[in-house]
Amino acid sequence: MTGARLVYSAIASLDGFVVDAQGRFDWAAPSDSVHRFVNDRERTVGTYLYGRRMYEVMSYWASPDSESDRSPVSAEYRSIWQLADKVVYSRTLTQAATPRTRLEREFDATSVRALKTESAADVSVGGPTLAAEAFRAGLVDEVSLLLVPTSVGGGTPALPRGQRLDLRLREERLIDDVAFLRYDVRGQAG
Template sequence: MSLVFSAIASLDGYTADTTGSFDWAAPDEEVHAAVNARERGVSTYLYGRRMYETMRVWNDIGKGDEPTVIREYADIWRAADKVVYSSTVTGVTTPRTRVESVFDPAAVRALVDSASGDVSIGGPTLAAEAFRAGLVDEVALLLVPISVGGGTPALPTDLMLQLELRETHAFASGVVLVRYRVIAPGA
């Protein structure tokens, strides 16, 4: 199995703009369906506190008259295990979720190696730790046709990564999926 970093980012490489907003990143139905297809293979999500707080809404939505892609993603998310890395979170509000106070690269590698599906690492801050430890096997970015001029970078700014292109796909909305295999984590 692989450790995959997936993110929706602006064309200039940010997951959130300078105000912390990512409203511009909301996927349309076509993009969301593609995300769902990729996420079906994920058995475990790794999050930092902020990403977990953002994602936990999926525990409660998708149970009503939302569009099919929303209901499908919610089902996928609820079915997967979640690990939250945080020294401040003491409890969780979603099933299949546990908290680890420290990001331990050896434990993460063991988790990935024993997983029944891919392991997804969410949030650029936690992902940067995994990149620095040489743990990330794949990068999948959905690039939104907007330049936000600054904010939270999708990829670590202090680390060179050697990547091999595995896939590209352009959507009608102008969003482009780029998927890479990490060849060498760099330094």
């Protein structure tokens, strides 16, 4: 078995931030076309790895379809997300609030490496803080960025600071006015 790839995906501002200095990301709300594109990419994910903050944001998708969320593309993403396993790394959560979710106290590179080897479907690491740990451990195989044509001037960077990443462009695409860039990470030990 060849194993799965560990993919880091993020929606970022053109100046490279996933949230602005006030912690807002409303500027990143995808159009139906972008959301459909994301759905197609997320179908390959069997397990999501999250830190506490990203998990709390993403747990929205665990609830039944709400009145305010009736678009077919949104409902499709909800189904994709619910079918995948989740691993949440948190020292403060006492239990996972969503189905198919396992809680871990610490990010353990050896366990994630084993998960990649044993998985038939891709593994996704969500959120730049947890992704930085995976990058440091040499586990990330692919970086996928959706760049929104907005400059927010500061906030949380999509890619880790103080760490060199050598990437090779594999795909580029324009969806509406959002640029999609997919890179292989070169020289990873994972």
